[in-house]
Amino acid sequence: MKMGKFVKNRKNKTIFSYNGRNYNYADIYNLIKDLDYHKSGEDCDWNIIRVHDVKDDKDCYCVVFQESTSTKDWIHNFDFLPRPTKAYKGWKHRLIYHDGFYREYQSARDEIKSFLSPLLQDLAIEQSCHIDELKLYVIGWSLGASIAPIALEDFHETYAIKPILIIYEGANPCESLHTRKYLMSCINLEESISFVYSNDVVCRCAPIFGKRLKDITYYLNDHKCKFPFYFIKKIISFIKDTEYYHCNVDKGIFKLMPTEWGLN
Numbered sequence: 001m002k003m004g005k006f007v008k009n010r011k012n013k014t015i016f017s018y019n020g021r022n023y024n025y026a027d028i029y030n031l032i033k034d035l036d037y038h039k040s041g042e043d044c045d046w047n048i049i050r051v052h053d054v055k056d057d058k059d060c061y062c063v064v065f066q067e068s069t070s071t072k073d074w075i076h077n078f079d080f081l082p083r084p085t086k087a088y089k090g091w092k093h094r095l096i097y098h099d100g101f102y103r104e105y106q107s108a109r110d111e112i113k114s115f116l117s118p119l120l121q122d123l124a125i126e127q128s129c130h131i132d133e134l135k136l137y138v139i140g141w142s143l144g145a146s147i148a149p150i151a152l153e154d155f156h157e158t159y160a161i162k163p164i165l166i167i168y169e170g171a172n173p174c175e176s177l178h179t180r181k182y183l184m185s186c187i188n189l190e191e192s193i194s195f196v197y198s199n200d201v202v203c204r205c206a207p208i209f210g211k212r213l214k215d216i217t218y219y220l221n222d223h224k225c226k227f228p229f230y231f232i233k234k235i236i237s238f239i240k241d242t243e244y245y246h247c248n249v250d251k252g253i254f255k256l257m258p259t260e261w262g263l264n
Helices: 025-034 071-077 099-126 143-159 177-185 229-240 242-247 249-256
Strands: 014-018 021-024 038-040 044-053 058-065 082-086 094-098 136-141 164-168 193-197 217-220
Touching: 014 025, 021 025, 025 136, 025 164, 025 193, 025 249, 038 099, 044 099, 058 099, 058 143, 071 099, 094 099, 094 143, 094 177, 099 143, 136 143, 143 164, 143 177, 193 249, 217 249
Parallel strands: 058 136, 136 164, 164 193, 193 217
Antiparallel strands: 014 021, 014 044, 038 044, 044 058, 082 094
C-alpha cells in the first residue's frame, strides 16, 4: 500500500495535552476508548474536550466520536447505499456519502453544534482572534472515524476552519471522487492522519463505492511478503485477524511507526 503523501514521513509524537497528560497518536486512540460520551439522535456518541495544542502552544477543542456501541450503530455501518445530497440547507456542494454514516451524524448535528459554537466563540474572544483562526480537531475510531470526516466538512462550512482529522480504522464515508476531492480541500492536510491496518477488512468498506482519504492515510502493514503469498496471507488475515487489528491500533503505531526522539 502506498503511504499518503502528507503522512509518509510522519512520526509518533506528542500532539496535545489533556488533563495534565501528553497524548501522542497511540495515546489519542486509547483516549477515544476512555472518554465518556453524550448520546444524541440515532445513537451518535460524541464528546467535546478542551486540549492544549503542542505545535501552536494554544488551547483548542477536539470533537471526538465513539466507535459502535449499539444495534443501531451496526445498522448504520451496514447501510452501504450512497446518498447524493446537499448535506444541509444552504450548502454549496452536492456530496455523496455512505448513507448510514451520514444519517447518524445528521441526527446529532444540531445538538453537537449547539455545544460547539459557544465554546469556539468564547475561545476566540479569549485568544483575541476570529473563529476561523482557531484550531479544531475532529477525532474518531471505527464508526467514529467514519462519521468524523462528514462532521469535519460541516464544521469547515460553518466556521471556515480547516479542522485537523485524526482517525483510526474508519470505513470510507465518501462515495464519489468529487466528494473525496472536496472533503480533502476542507482538511488541514499538514496535520491530519488516518491510520489504517492493511489487514483489517473494516477499512475497505463501503465495499463498492467507498473512497479512501488516501493522501492522509498511514498504512500499518504487518504482513510483508511478495506476490502471490501476500494475497493469500491477506485473505486469511481478513478472516482470522480483523478483530485484533481493528482493536489494537496503538500496538501497531508503536511497532510500525517511527517514534519522535524525546517523546513524552
